[in-house]
Amino acid sequence: MLLFYSNDHNTQAITDMITQQRMKQLKESLSQALNLFYPFAGRVKDKVTVDCNDEGVHFTEAKVSCSLAEFFNQPNLSSLIYKLLPKQVIMEVSAEGYTTMAKVTCFACGGMAVGTLISHMVADGAGASFFLNNWGSNSRISEFQHAFEFPTFDTPFPHNNAWPQDKNAMHLCCQFLNKDRLATRRFLFDEKAISRLRAQGSSSTVQNPTRVKVVASLLCKYAAKASKAKSGLERPTSVIHTINMRRRASPNFPNSCGKLCLAGHGFNEGKHY
Structure with a gap:
């Protein structure tokens, strides 16, 4: 960090x-x-x-x-x-x-x-x-x-x-990480950009999306578009988010300092972005 x-x-x-x-x-x-x-x-x-x-x-x-x-x-x-x-x-x-x-x-x-x-x-x-x-x-x-x-x-x-x-x-x-294939890119989102993304991402099911959700969705959307432009195929897209379970567990463990997280798995069949 x-x-x-x-x-x-x-x-x-x-x-x-x-x-x-x-x-x-x-x-x-x-x-x-x-x-x-x-x-x-x-x-x-x-x-x-x-x-x-x-x-x-x-x-x-x-x-x-x-x-x-x-x-x-x-x-x-x-x-x-x-x-x-x-x-x-x-x-x-x-x-x-x-x-x-x-x-x-x-x-x-x-x-x-x-x-x-x-x-x-x-x-x-x-x-x-x-x-x-x-x-x-x-x-x-x-x-x-x-x-x-x-x-x-x-x-x-x-x-x-x-x-x-x-x-x-x-x-x-x-075992699945190849350091030679890892790349780092930096994207800056100011307050106005985040506000626009949250407004665009609001719906009846998600009325107030978080900053993490809208930025992750945007990156996923354009990663899928880049994949389609390269291969010519609409492939399914899978995204994994690490979720902090400390305050979500029952009973919760807000001050636990070990490891208490789960992987949240999002999947898109490639039809809607």
Whole structure:
């Protein structure tokens, strides 16, 4: 995950001292977050086990000579974006067994990028967001204490030792991923575009579609059109969305920080887009 922060004080010169203060603050707040999210500071032992030994995370600092605006205007942004992550290969566990890796890149304008890689051994996307929100709350300088919810790591589904280790979800997914065939594209949707899409997507059955639904539908629509233009055939289209089940389950598990998600499967026969 990549988070970008602009410099709120555009007229203020960003000195090395200010950068060092910000970096110190990020490290201290990260340490505070890891006290609660202790598996994130552990080490992967095997395909199903994390040793919560409190050895810490891999933290990298970097500087670039351009501004955030100049970076986003680069023609090869899709490949450059990965350089802001702590590691290039994102589907494999690090050789050292880190469950969490972070990289903070400071730009010449005073902005910064925080790149994180969190192993699916300890959290899914919702759990990772929970952790990052906590880290961010700890980083803010304020006279008020930020109230936040505490994570829980008690699994509602006990581990089945009889289940083969090589049949876990990550192992199965990696078999179908060919890194040489993966491509990255960046599409920007401003507020007006989202509003138009939501208006167009409204119907008697879906009266107020979410941002995720309308953007996903648009991408699916044009992916299907591209496939038809290339092959000349109207092929069925299948889309899979990961659904956070924490607040949908009964009873729910809103603060559970492991993995609690299901795949939602959408299917279109190719007749209507």
